[in-house]
Amino acid sequence: MARLAKMAFDGKDLRPMWRNLIAKLLDGTAEAGEGxxxxxxxxxxxxxxxGLAIQHEVLASHQLFRSPCPVRRPRLRVLALAAATDMGSNTPIEFLLEDSGIELMTLYVIPEVELPVPLPEHDIAIVIASDSEDCRDALRKIDGAVSRWPRPLLNPPELIGNMDRDKLHRLLDGIDGLEIPATIAIAREQMADVSSSVLALAEIAAELAFPVIVRPRGSHAGAGLAKLDDRAALARYLEQRQEQEFFISRFVDYSGADGLFRKYRVVFVDGRPYACHMAIAERWDIWYLNAGMSDSAAKRLEEETFMRTFDIGFARRHQTALTGLADRVGLDYFIVDCAETKSGSLLIFEADNTAIVHNMDPPDVFPYKPPQMRKIFDAFADMLDIRARLGRERAA
Known part of the structure; x- marks a missing residue:
């Protein structure tokens, strides 16, 4: 995945590779990994x-895959437990293990096939399936085997299940210095009643009032995300959407004194936070790719400063909130997208175990990023080493 994603990120044409693999698939010479x-x-x-149809056909006969390892004698064998889902709903762990000398095996846990007995030989396992609806069966199946798992198992399913948007705010509620608006599941009929004045937002939840943030339930990467300022905007939104279930939350204006919005991605490895990226834009709905970071030297300088001073700046400023967040979430590895409110609190947008952490940005434009990404990757590999060693010591 890491190699293919990097090719796509760099603008390489993947269609020749597609045609070559399709030809092999049609003449029966394609291997499962090529599928x-x-x-x-x-x-x-x-x-x-x-893509999902092809994946379904491949996984019907093969569930275990080994990623290429650059060394003949890996320092560690990691078994990643994945779900049959789209490429954004499993942790993109290959990015984290690039050039680590660690062997990665991925076992897809699917409803039609029980977990293998015995399990593939490994030193440590990690659940990479997300809390999305199409991963729930895989998480339940893994959870049923946790008590008898022969090796250390990171990111247990019961904790991943707390990352859903309507659960996270309840999990994090009350942490000093942290703000997270309640995310409430709402049916299309209720939204229609609000838009026609039959129902008031406050009748759904006391804290709700326009403007609100709405998105279809189960959506990713900002699909269907909108800020709605009044009932008329809500009516127009429903005219454009066909979904039956949505999430709704109050809008928090997190713009700075200069009118710009700043959104941060922070990675937690073994309880410790690391800076991943910072996006700056005039719009509230920021993603790194729409923030124009590569076009602005001033924005990149601010991001570089954020990364270089993270431990003595951002992390120290929000130490209480970040510590409380890591303790409540409890996962060995997870990612948070956040901002700072006008009052100085840490504003949480979402937390999950599958957001992409990568080193694909061109180093000539972002020379400060490779060292920071290497710090995260090394921390992740070190965590695996330490947990595997502790597991061997307990077994002995």
Whole structure:
């Protein structure tokens, strides 16, 4: 995945590879791993439905895959437990393990097939499936085997299940210095009643009032995300959407004194936070790719300062909130997208175990990023080493 994603990120044409793999698939010479590559390429080319259909066919006969390892004698064997889902709903762990000398095996846990007995040989396992609806069966199946798992198992399913948007605010409520608006599940009928004045937002939840943030339940990467300022805007939104269930929350204006919005991605490895990136834009709905960071030297300088001073700046400023967040979430590895409110609190947008952490940005434009990403990758590999060693010591 890491290699294919990097090719797509760099603007390489994946269609020749697609045609070559399709030909091998049609003449019966494609291996199972090439079938998964074909599934990923289809998704990277924008055809998610075809990608998932190919993945389904491949996983019907093969569930265990080994990623290429650059060394003959890996320092560690990691078993990643994945779900049959789109490429954004499993932790992109290959990015974290690039050049680590660690062997990665991925076991897809699917409803039709029980977990293998015995399990593949490994030193440590980690659940990389997300809390999304199409991963729930996989999480339940893994959870049923946790008590008898022969090796240390990181990111246990019961904790991943707390990351859903309507659960996270309850989990984090009350942490000093942290703000997270309640995310409330709402049916289309209720939204229609609000838009026609039959129902008031406060009748759904006391804290709700316009403007609000709305998104379809189960959506990712900002699909269907909108800020709605009044009932008329809500009515127009419903005219454009076909979904039946949504999430709604109050809007928090997190713009700075200069009118710009700043959104941070922070990675937690073994309870410790690390800076991943910072996006700056005039719009509230920021993603790194729409913030124009590569076009602005001033923005990049601010991001570089954020990274270089993270431990003595951002992390110290929000130490209480970050510590409370790590303790409540409890996962060995997870990611948070956040901001700072006008009052100085840490504003949490979302937390999950699958947001992408990568080193694909061009180093000539972002020379400060490779060292920071290397710090995160090394911390992740060190955590695996330490946990595997502790597991061996307990077993002995």
């Amino acid at each position: 998964l590559d074909l599934s990923l390429i289809a998704q990277l080319l924008g055809d998610k439905q075809a």
